[in-house]
Amino acid sequence: MSFVPELEEILGTSLITDPDITASYSKDQAPFAPFTPAAAVLLARSSEEISKALVFCSERKIPVVTRGAGSGLSGGANADSQSLIVSLEKMNQILEIDPANQLARVQAGVINLDLDIAVKEFGMAYLPDPASRDWSTLGGNVATNAGGMCCVKYGVTSHHVRALTVVLSSGEIIEVGKSTKKFVTTLDLMHLFIGSEGTLGIITEITLNLVPRPNSPATLIATFPNIVLAAAASTELLKYRPSMLEILDQTTLNAVEQWHPLGLEVAGSILLMQLDENFELGDAAITTCESLGMIDGMFSTEASDTADLIRVRKLAYPALERLGATLLDDVAVPVAKIAEFVERVEALAVKHDLIIGIFGHAGDGNMHPTIVHDHGDIEGEKRAKLAFSEIVRIAQSLGGTASGEHGIGIIKRNLVSGETSQTIIDIQRGVKKLLDPSGILNPGKKLP
Amino acid sequence: MSFVPELEEILGTSLITDPDITASYSKDQAPFAPFTPAAAVLLARSSEEISKALVFCSERKIPVVTRGAGSGLSGGANADSQSLIVSLEKMNQILEIDPANQLARVQAGVINLDLDIAVKEFGMAYLPDPASRDWSTLGGNVATNAGGMCCVKYGVTSHHVRALTVVLSSGEIIEVGKSTKKFVTTLDLMHLFIGSEGTLGIITEITLNLVPRPNSPATLIATFPNIVLAAAASTELLKYRPSMLEILDQTTLNAVEQWHPLGLEVAGSILLMQLDENFELGDAAITTCESLGMIDGMFSTEASDTADLIRVRKLAYPALERLGATLLDDVAVPVAKIAEFVERVEALAVKHDLIIGIFGHAGDGNMHPTIVHDHGDIEGEKRAKLAFSEIVRIAQSLGGTASGEHGIGIIKRNLVSGETSQTIIDIQRGVKKLLDPSGILNPGKKLP
Numbered sequence: 001m002s003f004v005p006e007l008e009e010i011l012g013t014s015l016i017t018d019p020d021i022t023a024s025y026s027k028d029q030a031p032f033a034p035f036t037p038a039a040a041v042l043l044a045r046s047s048e049e050i051s052k053a054l055v056f057c058s059e060r061k062i063p064v065v066t067r068g069a070g071s072g073l074s075g076g077a078n079a080d081s082q083s084l085i086v087s088l089e090k091m092n093q094i095l096e097i098d099p100a101n102q103l104a105r106v107q108a109g110v111i112n113l114d115l116d117i118a119v120k121e122f123g124m125a126y127l128p129d130p131a132s133r134d135w136s137t138l139g140g141n142v143a144t145n146a147g148g149m150c151c152v153k154y155g156v157t158s159h160h161v162r163a164l165t166v167v168l169s170s171g172e173i174i175e176v177g178k179s180t181k182k183f184v185t186t187l188d189l190m191h192l193f194i195g196s197e198g199t200l201g202i203i204t205e206i207t208l209n210l211v212p213r214p215n216s217p218a219t220l221i222a223t224f225p226n227i228v229l230a231a232a233a234s235t236e237l238l239k240y241r242p243s244m245l246e247i248l249d250q251t252t253l254n255a256v257e258q259w260h261p262l263g264l265e266v267a268g269s270i271l272l273m274q275l276d277e278n279f280e281l282g283d284a285a286i287t288t289c290e291s292l293g294m295i296d297g298m299f300s301t302e303a304s305d306t307a308d309l310i311r312v313r314k315l316a317y318p319a320l321e322r323l324g325a326t327l328l329d330d331v332a333v334p335v336a337k338i339a340e341f342v343e344r345v346e347a348l349a350v351k352h353d354l355i356i357g358i359f360g361h362a363g364d365g366n367m368h369p370t371i372v373h374d375h376g377d378i379e380g381e382k383r384a385k386l387a388f389s390e391i392v393r394i395a396q397s398l399g400g401t402a403s404g405e406h407g408i409g410i411i412k413r414n415l416v417s418g419e420t421s422q423t424i425i426d427i428q429r430g431v432k433k434l435l436d437p438s439g440i441l442n443p444g445k446k447l448p
Numbered sequence: 449m450s451f452v453p454e455l456e457e458i459l460g461t462s463l464i465t466d467p468d469i470t471a472s473y474s475k476d477q478a479p480f481a482p483f484t485p486a487a488a489v490l491l492a493r494s495s496e497e498i499s500k501a502l503v504f505c506s507e508r509k510i511p512v513v514t515r516g517a518g519s520g521l522s523g524g525a526n527a528d529s530q531s532l533i534v535s536l537e538k539m540n541q542i543l544e545i546d547p548a549n550q551l552a553r554v555q556a557g558v559i560n561l562d563l564d565i566a567v568k569e570f571g572m573a574y575l576p577d578p579a580s581r582d583w584s585t586l587g588g589n590v591a592t593n594a595g596g597m598c599c600v601k602y603g604v605t606s607h608h609v610r611a612l613t614v615v616l617s618s619g620e621i622i623e624v625g626k627s628t629k630k631f632v633t634t635l636d637l638m639h640l641f642i643g644s645e646g647t648l649g650i651i652t653e654i655t656l657n658l659v660p661r662p663n664s665p666a667t668l669i670a671t672f673p674n675i676v677l678a679a680a681a682s683t684e685l686l687k688y689r690p691s692m693l694e695i696l697d698q699t700t701l702n703a704v705e706q707w708h709p710l711g712l713e714v715a716g717s718i719l720l721m722q723l724d725e726n727f728e729l730g731d732a733a734i735t736t737c738e739s740l741g742m743i744d745g746m747f748s749t750e751a752s753d754t755a756d757l758i759r760v761r762k763l764a765y766p767a768l769e770r771l772g773a774t775l776l777d778d779v780a781v782p783v784a785k786i787a788e789f790v791e792r793v794e795a796l797a798v799k800h801d802l803i804i805g806i807f808g809h810a811g812d813g814n815m816h817p818t819i820v821h822d823h824g825d826i827e828g829e830k831r832a833k834l835a836f837s838e839i840v841r842i843a844q845s846l847g848g849t850a851s852g853e854h855g856i857g858i859i860k861r862n863l864v865s866g867e868t869s870q871t872i873i874d875i876q877r878g879v880k881k882l883l884d885p886s887g888i889l890n891p892g893k894k895l896p
Contacts, residue, residue, distance in 0.1 A: 100683050100784040101813075123687065145632045156630060159607055172871050180780040181812035182604060182852035184593045184643045185864055187876045187894070191639030195632045212687045235548045239571065239660045277726060332628040336548040364629035365549075404630035416633055423620050428635045430882040434875065446635070 004040050007056055007084070011049055015040035015084075025067060025087060026079040031327060032385065033075025033410045038065065038083040043090045047165060047173050047204040050086060054202070055171035057084055058438040064169070065442055066198040068109060068140030071132040073328060074409025076144065076197045076445050086202060088139050094118055095205065103162060103179060105207045108139025115208070124210040127154045130405070139203050145195030147405030149244045152363025153276075154211075156405070158194045165205035166193055169436045179207045192431060197407050198442035200435045217243055217274035218282055219309040222289040222297035223267030226250075227358075229293040230269035231339035234362035236288050237273050238335070240281045244274035245363030246313050249342055251349075252357035252370075255319035256312050264312060267295055271362065272313055274306075313359065320357045320370045327371040327384050331395035332404030335365040344394045345369050352383040356391075366404035367395075389415060408446045416448040452488045455504050455532070459497055463488035463532075473515060473535060474527040479775060480833065481523025481858045486513065486531040491538045495613060495621050495652040498534060502650070503619035505532055506886040512617070513890055514646040516557060516588030519580040521776060522857025524592065524645040524893050534650060536587050542566055543653065551610060551627060553655045556587025563656070572658040575602045578853070587651050593643030595853030597692045600811025601724075602659075604853070606642045613653035614641055617884045627655045640879060645855050646890035648883045665691055665722035666730055667757040670737040670745035671715030674698075675806075677741040678717035679787035682810035684736050685721050686783070688729045692722035693811030694761050697790055699797070700805035700818075703767035704760050712760060715743055719810065720761055722754075761807070768805040768818045775819040775832050779843035780852030783813040792842045793817050800831040804839075814852035815843075837863060856894045864896040 004015050016022055023037040039062075044050050057064050065079040067087045079085050091107035094115060098104070099122040106115060112133040116126045129148035130136055136146070142164065146157045154160075163177035177183060177190035193200055220237075224230035227249050234247055248256075250268045257265045264270060271289070275281060282299035289297050300309065320326055333341045342358050349356040360367035371387050373380030392402045392415045402408065402415045417425070428447050432439070452463050464470055471485040487510075492498050505512050511531040518525055527533050539555035542563060546552070547570040554563060560581040564574045577596035578584055584594070590612065594605045602608075611625035625631060625638035641648055668685075672678035675697050682695055696704075698716045705713045712718060719737070723729060730747035737745050748757065768774055781789045790806050797804040797819075808815035819835050821828030840850045840863045850856065850863045865873070876895050880887070 098784070101782045102686060145636070147630055151630065155607065158636070159603065168871075174869065174871050174875075176872070178780075178849050179847060180782060180814075180849050180852065182595055182599065182780045182809075182814045183849050184853060184855050185850045185860075186868055186872060187648075187879060188593070188606070188639040188643055189872065189875060189879070191636040195636055200635075212689055238550060241660055332626075332630045334549045334628060336546070361630075366628075366630045399627060401626050401628050401631050402633045404628065405632060407632050412633075420634055421622065423616075423622050424624070424634060424637065427622075427637060427882065431635060431637070431879070434878040434882060 002039060003060060003062055007053065010052055010056055015042055025085050028070045028072035028075060028077040030073050030075040030409060030411055033078050035078035036081045038079035038085045039081060041085040041087055043087050045090055047167055050167045050202055050204060051171040051173055053084065053086065054167055054169050057440050058169050061438060061440060063443050064440050066202050068137030069135050071136040071140065072144065072409065073330065073406040075411050076407050076409035078410060088137060091204060097122060099124055099210065102210045103207055104210055105205060106138055107205055108137060108203050110138050112136055112138055112141055119210050120213065123213050125213040126208060126210055128157045128160055138206055138208070142194055142203055142206055143196065143198055144407040147361070147366060149246065149361060152245050152361060153241055153243045158191060160209040161190065161194060161206060162209060163207040164190055164193055164203050166201035166203050168201045169438050169440050197409060197446040199432060199446045200441065214243065214276035216303040217276045217306065218279045218299065218301040219306050220273040220282060220285055220297065220299040221309045222271045223264060223295045224269045224271065224293055225295060226268035227342045228339040230271050231342070231362065233289050233292040233294065234271055234338070235335050236292065237285055238363060240275060240285050241278070242273045242363060243276040244272065246272045247338065247360060247362035248312060248316055249358040251355060252316050252320060252359045255323055255357055256315045259319045259322055260315055262312055270312060272310055316357065316359045317370060320372055323355055324372045325375045325381070327388050329369045329371065329388055329391045330403050330406035331367055331392055331400055333365045333367065333395050333398045333400030335362065337398040337400065338362060338365055338367065341367060341394060341398055345391055348387055348390055352387050354380070354383055354387055356387065365400065393418060410445060413448050420448065450487060451508060451510055455501065458500055458504055463490055473533050476518045476520035476523060476525040478521050478523040478857060478859055481526050483526035484529045486527035486533045487529060489533040489535055492534050492536060493538055495615055498615045498650055498652060499619040499621055501532065501534065502615055502617050505888050506617050509886060509888060511891050512888050514650050516585030517583050519584040519588065520592065520857065521778065521854040523859050524855050524857035526858060536585060539652060545570060547572055547658065550658045551655055552658055553653060554586055555653055556585060556651050558586050560584055560586055560589055567658050568661065571661050573661040574656060574658055576605045576608055586654055586656070590642055590651055590654055591644065591646055592855040595809070595814060597694065597809060600693050600809060601689055601691045606639060608657040609638065609642060609654060610657060611655040612638055612641055612651050614649035614651050616649045617886050617888050645857060645894040647880060647894045648889065662691065662724035664751040665724045665754060666727045666747065666749040667754050668721040668730060668733050668745065668747040669757045670719045671712055671743045672717045672719065672741055673743060674716040675790045676787040678719050679790070679810065681737050681740040681742070682719055682786070683783050684740065685733055686811060688723060688733050689726070690721045690811060691724040692720065694720045695786065695808060695810035696760065696764055697806040699803060700764050700768060700807045703771055703805055704763045707767045707770055708763055710760055718760060720758055764805065764807045765818060768820055771803055772820045772822045775836050777817045777819065777836055777839045778851050778854035779815055779840055779848055781813045781815065781843050781846045781848030783810065785846040785848065786810060786813055786815065789815060789842060789846055793839055796835055796838055800835050802828070802831055802835055804835065813848065841866060858893060861896050868896065
């Protein structure tokens, strides 16, 4: 009955079928996203092996869920009991570091930070820095078009990808994009796969941009009496081309203060900015903040101060997690609408009797309201789920979008249509059908 | 017999049908690319008008060629006698400049430079700077994914586009992308249209990134005894994050010297670099050049020197044009292969008894060999066309690509397959069929 013995014979390798192990492979980090342990897990070793597996699965309509480190936050890597999971974790070789051409070629299972460490000795950096960069894979970063803090200056993952090797569900192995910096010879098929969350093909190799390693950053911290002023200041600070620009609201600040008092309890909101060049602009940045109602602030070019100054941001999510079960949202709004967004989410917290801490990437309007309810409080959980969706609706009503960087996965599929026309939905389905005619790749994800 | 009266009635406006006028609308700047005067030209005024025209043309299978300023270099805007040309030149309104959200929304017919001038008073810049920026349209820039000199630091046009309004051949008007800086809610359909050269839809509105206006650049000029050393130096100079990095070979230099003596006749090659920040790196950059065999060089932060220093680059193409009929090629190679590329193209010039001047964007390996033959020399013209294709083959053999920024249009359609698998060609055709099922949009362009 099971497809496992036959596939094992075709591949000449064992699949993991122990339910205790497959269960841990069958979900990512999204709470409330449904999953059941997959039928089997393939620890893939090559594009060719994946190709054989996909030919087999296409013929038999076996769903295939691709997985990197499982650090996703939208259920995009969740499986069901019929599925084969293809884990890329063993395809973790850095294939080439080419400083002259400013690129690296990696297998999809390489950890983001491992690449950055490896290129450091060449004086280079791989810039995209999702919060998960210490453990998430580059394949997962590309499949979700992951963001991070440096996006405000350097753009999202897609801006740093030159070429991909992709295995299609037909088993064909294709190259999209080109290792040259410029390329207009074909239609741009590469970006279809970036952010496609495993629905169009399995990304196995990636050619990425490297850049000369930036300086250790200088850091500005500024407290404000309320988020409206802090948000206004953040918009002004963009002119200094920050390499990081983060905002925290009072709820988040309170959660941090209760845990690790940093002396910031008087503030209604806090801004953090980093510059990785043009440090001489620090004084002007402080003046900008002062003119917009800053309570207190400082700018330091001392690398040794950095960790202390950005500590409040690093503690934001864990501090909220201490208060109960959390549901981390991810929306993007126009930066000029951050203050209005926060006010409406604060009202939502009151309405639903929930704690909602709001922090995020002020520089690109990518906000992470984090909904807290008591562990085991079923009614609270219901209200939290409701608030999760309502936050998306608020963002959409402000010209924003359902997801800035975490992806749609399972948990936001029913929220996409709030901002997406039927024609766009139909085109997406057409692209899916073109590239995955058997429909086996991550069914039920991403597309509404 | 003609479709014109019926379409005029549907649109309630006149089409241009005077053959003297339609002829001038029926081609771009590519020499040797075939065209015949189109049946009619629509000076479009709105997406809705274009939608009506495309519904009509889809029903009757009338080919539609979209046109901006006609500054293309690959025949992508060339028409035949059956075609309707849709010119976007009258859709030239800047719809919105939003400095807080760092974006501008424009109609596709806005001239690139006009946008940059308009945003200057807000302290902002629109960075992409194709050589045609004074007269090419933003719609054309997006449709070709135009490059330019600043790409070495700031990337190509696609890196600066947030969202597009596109009219499909079905008449449907869709929005792809999002005005927020981050967006992963749908599959990335936007990049399909960027660089698609009018084959998938008609781009009518564009939301573009603005950035804080960079400083007036400082300029480095350095002469080298040969192109191998200059190319090696250019690779090293990338570490200073130049906002421009250009190279010229001796043939080009000789052509300039014969016309406007600049005192550079002893050099075998010349490098030009600009920095738009971190001017303190200028001395180190000169030292880098010295260590790689620089003959002479200087670095100036004086804005008044800039025009003089980069004059040799501005004169490169016109100086070669003075020598005869020219055929401007456009390929991209890995930057570490520039020297080898140039040597092989120089050998090609000897083999075919042609003058080939080579200059280009050293920072991203995007080279523009310019083939010169005598006006009216039919045999020379044949050899030039042959060399044009052979230059592409050389680039491809070095891991490069047929086009870095000019596009495929008509003139390179038969060269694409040298680097593109049949599967990729089939997927492109599938995408074309999905988005333009009637096949009316710029048939015979871009796709092999």
